[in-house]
Amino acid sequence: MKFTQFLKTRGAIAAIFMGIFYAVAMLGIFLPGYAAIPGNVDKLPIAIVNDDTGEYGAKIADQLEKNLPFKNIETDVANKQALKDLEKNELALVVHIPKTFSEDMQKGETSSSIDFTINEAGATTISSTMKSVVTEINNQLSTQFSQQTAQGVLMNFNVPKEQASELAKKIETAYVGNVVSINEVPNGMNNNMLPMFLTMAGYTGAMIGAMQLVGAFKENRRKASKTRLFIYVQLTALLIAVVASLAATGIAYIINDPSASKFLSIVGQQILNYMVCFNFTAILIFLVGEGGMILNLPILLIQTLANGATMSREMMYKPYEWMSHISPMYYSVQAYFAKLYGSISPSHFIWPLIAVGGVAILINIAIVAFIHKPVPVENSVSEDKMESVKNETEVTA
Known part of the structure; x- marks a missing residue:
């Protein structure tokens, strides 16, 4: 058999076809599919829950809603329900501004921070993307509140020296974001x-x-x-x-x-x-x-x-x-x-x-x-009898 004849065999043709088909199918499916990352991140649903009774909460909620790169932002949902939806992976991120946030910020206290809750028991892209987004939000808010605190200090410039260090700490720690991860996946x-x-x-x-x-x-x-x-x-x-x-x-x-x-x-x-x-x-x-x-x-x-x-x-x-x-x-x-x-x-x-x-x-x-057409079933009993007769004939012979 010549090589050209071997190439024409059913097995060779099938192998050639599958090699080309699998390569085209794999690249043609995977590359367009993964192109959705990070392009479609803006389609992820998130919730911003503002329970703050002061002015800071409303401003932050409005600022986040305008600046965050998400088209589907829920703002009329309770924090408890939002966390339930997050558990089911129906939300990718829950931002919760607590009730006493404005009051605590005006006092320079950091005990009441904004909670950014992420569910790690889900798609890997979502948890990693949300962590990056939250880091960026926290950096911006930290700078914003530090500047506001600094302005307050300057307005009260004639303060005793013994209070200077305390005011400096307030500037540095005016805002601390709290990143909460639920359903954490073990490392690896x-x-x-x-x-x-x-x-x-x-x-x-x-x-x-x-x-x-x-x-x-x-x-x-x-x-x-x-x-x-x-x-x-x-x-x-x-x-x-x-x-x-x-x-x-x-x-x-x-x-x-x-x-x-x-x-x-x-x-x-x-x-x-x-x-x-x-x-x-x-x-x-x-x-x-x-x-x-x-x-x-x-x-x-x-x-x-x-x-x-x-x-x-x-x-x-x-x-x-x-x-x-x-x-x-x-x-x-x-x-x-x-x-x-x-x-x-x-x-x-x-x-x-x-x-x-x-x-x-x-x-x-x-x-x-x-769809499968009926096929006559061979009589197994008759086959056994014929086999038995054949065996007896062979023994007699």
Whole structure:
């Protein structure tokens, strides 16, 4: 065989096609997706809560609302509700100006500072961006209030010398911003990315498993009814889900060492994640065969951006945002953030994940029932008898 003949073989053509297709798909999906950072930071929702009864609070709230680079700023929400929304990652930052802020500032006291609250149990881009924004805000406010305090000192220039040092301290400490981080994630990128890695481990395994099990389904059509084979496929997938989930969770505990009390909960979600992803990716394979894997790859790549681990829905471009609403990976990642590091129930994301899986399995049932044509099932009893007669004939001979 010549090299040119080898290049024309099915395997060589498939390898060449996949090499080009995967490179184009990966770069064509990742580069536009990540272009949303930091360009779409202004779409992040934040809340400014002003409880101050004096003049400073209103001025600061108005100044922040005009100068902060965010288009969606809530100002008519109570601090308690804003913090609840922050827990659910429905807000990216909560700025709270306390009731006695103006009074304390006029007295030169720093006991009542502005609180900037950030939820770290969410997309990495949001927490890092909010910290940078808060640092800049605090620097500007510190300069502003120091200048105002200095003006007050100059107006009372003829003060005794013994009070000079105290006034100088007031100028230096006229304003101190209080950065509050809730649901802190342990140090290490492995901890921050654990929700995404657990989800991707289940998704990729389920996608490859779907290709193999649907292939087995088609190969054995003459040996059993399509209904029975479909049930066998689901049972086998469930068996794999249990074993693979135990292995994945075990590795996560060896490396990341999360709370021991969450072990069964993580295993349970990982099993659910596998089964949902299995049926989600099996749709195209049941529909178009092995070629469905070619279509599944771009869908996987889109979900790595649309799963909310790196950026929130508000920052995503529309195609990625649309995908997040039907993506098993999005709901699984968010549920893991809530389960591992958050203080809210993950059920807010688990139920949509179940819904996606339920719709996927119904679609697969419909494909098998209406698109896959009936195939006559060979009589296994007759085959056994024929084999027995053949064996007896060979022994007699």
